Amino acid sequence: MVCPKCGENNDKVLDSRPSDDGFVVRRRRVCLVCGARFSTIEKIEGLKPMVIKKDGSKQPYDPDKILRSLDVACQKRGVSQQVKENICSDITHIVEGRFNKEISSSEIGEFIMSKLMDIDRVSYVRFASVYKNFTDLDSYTAEINNFDVGSGAPPEE
Secondary structure (H helix, E strand, O other): OOOOOOOOOOEEEEEEEEEOOOOEEEEEEEEOOOOOEEEEEEEOOOOOOEEEOOOOOEEEOOHHHHHHHHHHHOOOOOOOHHHHHHHHHHHHHHHHOOOOOEEEHHHHHHHHHHHHHHHOHHHHHHHHHHHOOOOOHHHHHHHHHOOOOOOOOOOOO
């Protein structure tokens, strides 16, 4: 690795730690020329799975799109950034676990809704309203009526 301080390519790994459920390795390094310490992150690189959109078009999977959707759905709801990143990471592991195969955008949407249902129901309804294309108040009412209001738990199927 090139040292971010002096630009030399002469370093030593001091410590390696797995993170993100073992899919990422964080390495702490020291430059043998100037003594600067810095961290690097190593992860498996490969071809990204393709997402099949509702219109039949395909595009590479992009976890940033999920994070942006979660940001919008959870806006002003007190859902921490870490929780949103964990949801995104969980979904990314599922998608990438298919080893370069295709996945439909509707499957990804269902994964997101199942995670949001357990975390924040208002965020769930916000996401579902876009995902399911609610067009009137009755659509919202029907979705909310699916909740098991008494227990606080997600509705049973």
